[in-house]
Amino acid sequence: MSANDSATRAAPHFALEPGADGDWRLRISGAWTLESIDKGAPTVLGGRRPDATGLRAARLEGDIEAIDSAGALRLARVIDRLEQDGAVVDLGGLPAGQRNLIELLKARLPPPEAPRPPREGMLASVGRATVAKLVEGNAFLAFVGELVVRGGRLLAVPWRIRWREVVAEIEAAGLRALGIVGLLSFLVGMVMAYQAGATLADFGANILIVNLVAIITLREMGPLLTAIIVAGRTGSSYTAQLGTMRITEEIDALRSIGISPFDMLILPKIIALIVVLPLLTVFANLLGLLGGAVIAAYRFELGFSVYFDRLPEVVDLSTLILGLIKTPVFAVAIALIGCMQGMRVAGSALAVGRATTVSVVQAIFLVIVLDAGFSVLFNLLGY
Structure with missing residues (x-):
């Protein structure tokens, strides 16, 4: 991979669109590599849940130009956060190689931290x-x-x-x-x-x-x-x-x-x-x-x-x-x-x-x- 090839690739993009059947489409595109995710789309990365009221099921689709372990890890974190919020994410719209890489890294994510119980007040004590x-x-x-x-x-x-x-x-x-x-x-x-x-x-x-x-x-x-x-x-x-x-x-x-x-x-x-x-x-x-x-x-x-x-x-x-x-x-x-x-x-x-x-x-x-x-x-x- 040359420096010119990295420069010509599109920045990673993540979009949430309603589907015709009532489900949602999570469309991803661009280059999901270490060089690209450091430059583009910071608002959709880092594992934050997209703004979708009532999201219950979503299918991941798109045309990823390139992906490496760093980009797959970012996507795995986003998917994991969506699933923690109660959504069912389908990776069937991705090529088998990309899907396998994301699922492999998602399986290695640490379990979510249990919420700390609220601190007991003096009256309760x-x-x-x-x-x-x-x-x-x-x-x-x-x-x-x-x-x-x-x-x-x-x-x-x-x-x-x-x-x-x-x-x-x-x-x-x-x-x-x-x-x-x-x-x-x-x-x-x-x-x-x-x-x-x-x-x-x-x-x-x-x-x-x-x-x-x-x-x-x-x-x-x-x-x-x-x-x-x-x-x-x-x-x-x-x-x-x-x-x-x-x-x-x-x-x-x-x-x-x-x-x-x-x-x-x-x-x-x-x-x-x-x-x-x-x-x-x-x-x-x-x-x-x-x-x-x-x-x-x-x-x-x-x-x-x-x-x-x-x-x-x-x-x-x-x-x-x-x-x-x-x-x-x-x-x-x-x-x-x-x-x-x-x-x-x-x-x-x-x-x-x-x-x-x-x-x-x-x-x-x-x-x-x-x-x-x-x-x-x-x-x-x-x-």
Whole structure:
């Protein structure tokens, strides 16, 4: 091909004409080569759809002087775009060689990109989150209802409760938790005594360290700290255990042989935690008071004998009871959330980890909300 031949060829042209039979004719002409398409007809190239309202079918016809892979690729892109818009393009009006080249390049075009979903607005995000929380709350209330119905029925015939499983859960949730509960309570008692004493010592009121540590420990920090530790330790283990049993279909196997998973797996956990949490709270209270006594004695010159002699003057049995009243409610909330999330696990083992995280967060959140509610209630009642 000489330079003169390239110059004498007509520029590539693309025209859309209505046909006599109601279809459309896509007439192409000129030279569809790399040199020509760089010079002519830029408005019809690049894959843009011609302006034809209601285009449903079209036949490609014309007299192409010359075509190479660059020109065929441009035509393939135009045809592909028309087909994406719903048109049926017939290449039967072209010579076999040109038709085959266009079809070959069209088959190698990348698939069209899927349209991106519209970005969710803030109102939609808030609504979606609200609905999700309502669904979680409904599931929790359903679980509470099942506990009341099934638990009440079994309490009427206590010999049918699986007490061996209850004892095993008491050991796992209570005895094995003494170390972490006692250590953290002791350290928190030390911190409270140190922070209180740093201020009270400036006024010569070291003796009031006992008041602050004792009241806060027995009424708030002891029950709350114990419940949070149990939520993170025991509640998560309930979710992981039941979730794994769901994944491995062990729970379905229990149902298939006529054993209720609620009676065998869930109710013993709830009963055990109701028994264990108040006892752990008493243990945490003792260690918290001891931690405060250590700091009061060795940092603020308030001897152990003075510290423990003043305790009965500062607090009485009602202070301890006000703290312990909350613990069975905390225990039920922690056990129900842990078991509920475990029973809702579905899919793969990855779902067990997600459910465990959700269980811990929800249990701690609910414990703090319940504690705040008890504080308001005690205040209204004058305690």
